[in-house]
Amino acid sequence: MITLYNTLSRKKEPLTPVHPDWVGLYTCGPTVYNFAHIGNLRTFIFEDILERTLRADGYAVRRVMNITDVGHLTGDADAGDDKLETAAAEQKKSVEDIARFYTDAFFDDLAKLNITMPDIVAPASEYVREQIALVQTLLEKEYAYDTPKAVYYDVSKFPSYGALSGQSLEEKMTGAREEVVVDSDKRNPADFALWFKLEGKFKKHLLHWPSPWGEGFPGWHIECSAIARHFLGQPFDIHAGGIDLVGTHHTNEIAQSEAAYDVPLARVWMHGEHLLLDGGKMAKSEGNSLTLAELASRGFHPLVYRYLVLGAHYRTRLNFTWESMEAARNGIERLYEAVNDLFEAAQAADADGGETAAKTPKRSLEHYKLEFHAALDDDLNTPQALAVLYEMLADGGNPKEKLALVKHYDAVLGLGLETAMADASLPVDNAEIAEKARIYAELRSNKQFIQSDALRKDIEGLGYAIRDFKSGSRIRKRFF
Ligand code: AMP
Ligand code: ZN
Numbered sequence: 001m002i003t004l005y006n007t008l009s010r011k012k013e014p015l016t017p018v019h020p021d022w023v024g025l026y027t028c029g030p031t032v033y034n035f036a037h038i039g040n041l042r043t044f045i046f047e048d049i050l051e052r053t054l055r056a057d058g059y060a061v062r063r064v065m066n067i068t069d070v071g072h073l074t075g076d077a078d079a080g081d082d083k084l085e086t087a088a089a090e091q092k093k094s095v096e097d098i099a100r101f102y103t104d105a106f107f108d109d110l111a112k113l114n115i116t117m118p119d120i121v122a123p124a125s126e127y128v129r130e131q132i133a134l135v136q137t138l139l140e141k142e143y144a145y146d147t148p149k150a151v152y153y154d155v156s157k158f159p160s161y162g163a164l165s166g167q168s169l170e171e172k173m174t175g176a177r178e179e180v181v182v183d184s185d186k187r188n189p190a191d192f193a194l195w196f197k198l199e200g201k202f203k204k205h206l207l208h209w210p211s212p213w214g215e216g217f218p219g220w221h222i223e224c225s226a227i228a229r230h231f232l233g234q235p236f237d238i239h240a241g242g243i244d245l246v247g248t249h250h251t252n253e254i255a256q257s258e259a260a261y262d263v264p265l266a267r268v269w270m271h272g273e274h275l276l277l278d279g280g281k282m283a284k285s286e287g288n289s290l291t292l293a294e295l296a297s298r299g300f301h302p303l304v305y306r307y308l309v310l311g312a313h314y315r316t317r318l319n320f321t322w323e324s325m326e327a328a329r330n331g332i333e334r335l336y337e338a339v340n341d342l343f344e345a346a347q348a349a350d351a352d353g354g355e356t357a358a359k360t361p362k363r364s365l366e367h368y369k370l371e372f373h374a375a376l377d378d379d380l381n382t383p384q385a386l387a388v389l390y391e392m393l394a395d396g397g398n399p400k401e402k403l404a405l406v407k408h409y410d411a412v413l414g415l416g417l418e419t420a421m422a423d424a425s426l427p428v429d430n431a432e433i434a435e436k437a438r439i440y441a442e443l444r445s446n447k448q449f450i451q452s453d454a455l456r457k458d459i460e461g462l463g464y465a466i467r468d469f470k471s472g473s474r475i476r477k478r479f480f
């Protein structure tokens with residue numbers, strides 16, 4: 001049985017799905033005004049592992065992700081401008097073009113990182129009707145009020161406001177009082193907009209829809225409440241996102257959905273910790289963000305980043321450094337190499353009809369399979385799951401069966417290990433490397449190790465890997 005840490009209860013809980021035969025999973029999607037940075041992508045990798053683990057456990061998963069293409073202001077609450085409209089103005093493009101471009105770029109990033117596409121991807125701008133209906137319900141139940149500039153949610157009407165973050169309503173009120181007052185018609189400073197009207201700073205807002213309160217556009221938080229309920233019902237099982245969403249975005253989602261329908265929005269709330277750079281949260285607004293393209297320009301394959309992320313538990317902060325990327329590259333290279341060795345051993349076993357006796361394993365493959373799932377079922381302990389993989393690889397046993405187990409593991413890890421299950425020896429058509437390899441072998445057979453080591457460095461620098469055996473050396477292109 002899988003156990004997951006629930007931010008709401010502050011403890012690990014066994015998952016008991018609302019519906020016996022499927023798990024509803026909602027993950028907040030990106031705001032598509034720029035390329036996703038690798039901090040954002042860390043959160044999407046965590047959610048991918050969550051989904052893959054649930055599927056490996058035999059659950060049918062219904063996963064929904066929104067795309068924020070309207071209403072997300074730079075201040076996260078009601079301060080600042082709409083992120084998409086600002087990007088559109090800067091790039092002299094339409095808001096729709098900006099959204100389409102960065103949505104496609106985001107999907108490309110997901111594909112490069114082997115992140116499974118959610119079953120349902122819902123752009124906020126296509127679900128405005130559902131959002132309006134929810135705002136209307138909140139007005140009817142008097143959790144919301146209409147003003148000249150916006151329809152606001154009255155946080156003082158929802159006593160458990162802040163339960164997710166542990167911040168009391170009183171603390172939140174005091175905190176909000178110190179912020180810039182955006183609209184003097186707000187009853188409480190912590191109230192937040194459900195619907196913005198084309199008034200004041202939003203007079204010229206490009207995206208707008210008709211509503212019972214005039215032309216306008218939805219606030220950021222209402223989209224997730226409306227889209228989640230539309231596709232998953234309420235309550236559903238798991239709601240996930242990055243840790244920065246706890247205090248405002250998810251707190252407001254809960255306030256909206258639970259006030260409107262008198263049942264919880266989701267049972268389990270899961271949050272991925274931040275990726276840090278130079279000790280601070282990686283963020284576009286802080287100017288310390290990196291994209292996958294920037295990793296690629298430094299020669300790092302996206303799966304090296306996935307491997308780096310899996311090496312840390314999702315609830316720990318991860319400090320990004322180029323040294324740790326280098327270490328991750330060596331780590332995943334060694335992993336591929338071990339899998340490639342296994343592939344060759346399996347082929348050799350095939351060739352001699354299974355004559356070569358495999359080293360007797362210390363533990364059975366069944367044991368390793370259980371250990372692997374136990375690690376993931378313990379709140380997605382990916383570092384432990386990787387440790388089990390390494391232990392299994394180093395142990396004896398039938399290579400073919402081990403290879404099958406690697407494939408089984410990789411259905412969750414998503415490290416593309418099938419690539420290593422093929423002949424990786426150097427193609428003979430690279431004359432330069434072939435010549436170097438010949439000299440390398442000669443130097444070694446003459447025991448000129450200082451020279452052979454220097455040549456090895458040279459060959460490795462060209463992107464090749466050398467391994468020395470009693471029978472001779474083998475060169476292949478590095479996987480990463
Ligand atoms: P956004 O595109 O800003 O709406 O964010 C998309 C996702 O990335 C959200 O789940 C955020 O919580 C998450 N996120 C933002 N910054 C970071 C970071 N530095 N590390 C990990 N996740 C982050
Ligand atoms: Zn959301």
